Structure formats: C-alpha cells, structure tokens
Amino acid sequence: MAIGPRFPQVLSSAAEGADWAWAELYRDLSPALLRYLASQGAVDPEDCLGECFVHMVRRLSAFEGDEAAFRAWAFTIARSRLVDSWRSAGRRPVRPSDTVAETLDLSQHHPGADGGLDQREAVREVLDLLTPDQRSVLLLRVLDQFSVAETAAIIGKSEGAVKVLQNRALNTLRRRLAPRPGSGPAPRPAAPKPTVLH
Amino acid sequence: MGLDESEVSRLLRGDVPNDDPVWGEVSGFLDTVGTAYPAVPTTAFEGRHLAAIAHETRLVQSELRHPRQGAVKRLFTGSHRVLAGSVGAFLIALTAGVGVASALGINPLGQLLAPPPVASSVVPQATSPEADTSSAAGNNGDESGTVSPEAVPGSVPTPTTLPTPHPTATKTPGSVGDEHKNSRATEKANNAATPTPHNTKTPKPRITKTPAPPKATPAPPGKGKNG
Numbered sequence: 001m002a003i004g005p006r007f008p009q010v011l012s013s014a015a016e017g018a019d020w021a022w023a024e025l026y027r028d029l030s031p032a033l034l035r036y037l038a039s040q041g042a043v044d045p046e047d048c049l050g051e052c053f054v055h056m057v058r059r060l061s062a063f064e065g066d067e068a069a070f071r072a073w074a075f076t077i078a079r080s081r082l083v084d085s086w087r088s089a090g091r092r093p094v095r096p097s098d099t100v101a102e103t104l105d106l107s108q109h110h111p112g113a114d115g116g117l118d119q120r121e122a123v124r125e126v127l128d129l130l131t132p133d134q135r136s137v138l139l140l141r142v143l144d145q146f147s148v149a150e151t152a153a154i155i156g157k158s159e160g161a162v163k164v165l166q167n168r169a170l171n172t173l174r175r176r177l178a179p180r181p182g183s184g185p186a187p188r189p190a191a192p193k194p195t196v197l198h
Numbered sequence: 199m200g201l202d203e204s205e206v207s208r209l210l211r212g213d214v215p216n217d218d219p220v221w222g223e224v225s226g227f228l229d230t231v232g233t234a235y236p237a238v239p240t241t242a243f244e245g246r247h248l249a250a251i252a253h254e255t256r257l258v259q260s261e262l263r264h265p266r267q268g269a270v271k272r273l274f275t276g277s278h279r280v281l282a283g284s285v286g287a288f289l290i291a292l293t294a295g296v297g298v299a300s301a302l303g304i305n306p307l308g309q310l311l312a313p314p315p316v317a318s319s320v321v322p323q324a325t326s327p328e329a330d331t332s333s334a335a336g337n338n339g340d341e342s343g344t345v346s347p348e349a350v351p352g353s354v355p356t357p358t359t360l361p362t363p364h365p366t367a368t369k370t371p372g373s374v375g376d377e378h379k380n381s382r383a384t385e386k387a388n389n390a391a392t393p394t395p396h397n398t399k400t401p402k403p404r405i406t407k408t409p410a411p412p413k414a415t416p417a418p419p420g421k422g423k424n425g
Binding site: 016017019023030031034035038046049054057060119126139141143145148163166167173174179 | 227235
C-alpha cells in the first residue's frame with residue numbers, strides 16, 4: 001500500500017523524528033520487506049526487519065528521492081542486513097526460511113492450510129533450482145515489481161548482471177517446467193484451490 | 199537463448215498468457231510465486247519495532263542538536279585510528295626489517311648499538327710481523343694496553359677486538375716466510391688494524407664503519423716471528 005502524494009510530508013516529518021511518520025512508513029514497507037527477508041533465507045527475518053528500520057533512521061539524512069526511490073533504498077538496506085545475517089550464521093542459505101509459512105499458519109489467513117502449504121512447498125522446490133542471486137532477482141522483479149535499475153541497486157550488481165541473472169533464471173524455469181515429449185505433464189505447482197478468506 | 203527485455207517485462211508482469219507455447223508454463227508458475235511468498239502482516243511485532251525506531255530517532259535528534267560532541271568524537275575516532283594504524287605499520291616494518299637482517303646474519307642492533315671496534319687494540323699484535331718490514335724497528339709502543347707481543351712471544355697473537363665482517367687479504371712485503379705463517383692468524387687482526395703506510399697492497403676494507411685509525415705502531419723487531 002503506497003503512501004502516495006503524502007509521501008514528501010511523511011518523509012520530512014520522519015526526518016524530524018515524528019513517531020507517527022515512522023509508523024506510517026513501517027506499516028507501508030514492513031510486509032514486503034519481511035517477505036523479501038524470509039524468501040532470501042534470513043536467519044531471523046523479524047529481527048532483520050527491526051534492524052532495517054533502525055538503520056533507515058540513522059541514514060535517513062543521506063536519502064533523497066521520491067517514494068519509489070525510498071522503497072528501493074529500504075530494500076537495499078534490507079539486503080545489507082540479510083548479508084550480515086548470512087555472515088553471522090556462517091553460511092549462505094540455499095533454501096528460503098520457513099518463517100513466512102509459519103506466520104501464515106498463525107495468522108489464520110488461509111483456512112485451507114494443507115493445500116496452501118503443498119503449493120508453497122512446490123513453488124519453493126522449483127525456486128531451489130535457481131542460484132541465490134537468480135532467485136533474488138526473480139523475486140524482486142516478480143513480487144515487488146522493481147525495475148532492472150532498482151534491482152541492480154538493491155543487490156549491488158550492474159544492470160547487465162541483473163539481466164543475465166533474470167534471463168538465466170527464466171530459461172532454467174522454462175527447461176524444468178516445460179512438458180517433456182512423450183511423458184506426462186511437467187511438474188508444476190498445483191493450482192490454488194478456491195478458499196474463502198475471512 | 200536470449201530474451202528480449204520487453205518480453206521479459208511482460209512475463210514478469212504476468213502479461214504472458216499461460217497457454218503461450220514457449221513461456222506459458224513459466225508464466226503460470228510466476229503467478230503462483232506470490233502465493234508462496236505473500237505479504238506477511240507484521241502486527242505481532244510492530245510494537246517492538248516501533249519502540250526501537252522511536253529510541254533511535256531520539257538518539258539521532260540528540261546528535262543533531264549537539265553536533266560538536268559527535269563531530270569531536272568522530273574526529274578523535276578517525277585520527278586515533280589513523281595514528282594507531284601508522285604506529286602499528288611502523289612497528290611491523292621495523293620488526294620485519296630486524297627479522298630479515300637477522301636471517302642474513304647481520305646483527306642490526308649490534309651495528310646500531312655496539313661501538314666500532316677499536317683498531318688500536320690490535321695494532322701492536324697484528325702488525326708485528328708486517329711492521330718489521332715496513333717500519334723501522336723502534337718503539338714498540340703498546341698503545342692499546344692489550345696483550346703485548348712480549349707476553350706472548352712467538353705465538354700467534356689473539357685479537358682482542360670484535361671480529362669484523364670483512365675479511366681483507368693483507369700481505370705486506372718483507373718477511374714473506376713469516377708472513378705466511380702468521381698471515382691467517384693476523385688477518386683478522388689486520389682487518390681491524392689500519393694498514394701501514396707502506397703497505398700498499400692492503401686493500402681498503404669493503405665494509406667498514408670505523409674510521410681509519412692512525413698509523414700502526416711498529417712492533418719490536420724480531421717479535422711475531424715464529425721460531
């Protein structure tokens with residue numbers, strides 16, 4: 001949910017230390033940031049999210065731009081915290097963390113939890129075919145609709161490298177998802193079952 | 199297989215139909231990615247995070263109100279780091295240099311601290327066989343006060359000075375026979391001793407940190423000869 005035309009006012013108030021402004025920025029960005037951190041395998045996505053906003057408070061004076069630029073800047077900080085999380089854990093995860101699924105179960109937003117879990121597991125199994133950078137680029141462009149330039153700034157690579165990563169990711173998915181001649185249908189995540197959201 | 203950027207953009211936006219012969223499967227898959235990673239509500243820990251944000255804003259605002267304290271702190275930290283780094287680099291370089299010198303057999307500390315060997319202490323002994331030929335017999339001034347040839351008649355004088363690293367071949371004209379006998383024994387002594395003025399064959403020491411001592415005192419005649 002974007003802040004919209006009020007963003008400059010909210011940003012200036014946040015720079016002055018207004019708690020309401022930071023609360024509004026937090027509610028606008030935290031769900032997407034948490035999803036990004038969880039999908040990239042952060043050790044503790046919730047703690048990483050808190051650290052992200054603390055760093056945003058410290059560095060806000062160095063930021064200049066509109067709401068889209070602020071969003072990309074927030075993801076850049078999240079990326080830094082993510083890398084620190086990997087380093088502290090002494091590893092680079094190859095599989096996204098399951099915190100998102102657990103949070104979904106607790107939030108009771110999906111009554112058909114079994115079906116949702118199966119679908120999520122199927123999607124993750126396919127995404128595991130990609131390298132961490134490929135998965136990161138794909139999720140940033142698909143889930144958050146970042147441009148090539150914004151994605152490059154977030155992950156700290158050039159635009160050309162981002163294009164290469166996304167093309168390779170898409171080609172890998174096409175090869176693995178395409179039906180093989182003479183065989184059954186290709187492995188594909190099950191179509192979402194209609195559920196009633198409360 | 200190269201992908202057109204416009205085609206990729208359509209695919210990532212979900213504008214490619216699922217029945218597309220090439221990218222239909224991928225398009226359908228990308229549609230389901232959002233279900234695997236939905237936007238998660240953060241109400242469960244929003245209060246904790248907002249409290250941390252509020253605390254950090256207080257610190258930042260306080261630092262903005264008192265920039266001098268922060269600036270001085272930052273300046274001191276920066277200069278302190280530079281100073282510590284410079285001192286550390288100097289110590290490392292010094293230690294490395296001493297280690298290399300020691301490995302080469304050079305005593306750097308000895309070179310720096312030890313006084314230059316006094317050549318006069320060896321002069322009477324070292325020049326005894328050569329001085330016979332080059333200088334007139336006469337004074338046997340043992341100026342150095344060290345062991346005089348009289349104390350050790352006919353024996354190979356033992357140099358009492360520090361051995362010098364530069365061997366020099368010293369051969370003086372004159373008593374060739376005796377010189378050969380004592381040449382090696384006195385070679386080291388000659389290294390410390392200044393070649394006699396008449397000793398034109400004495401090469402200049404290659405490595406020397408000692409100034410040329412004064413003229414060597416001639417040894418008494420007949421001293422230093424074996425036998």
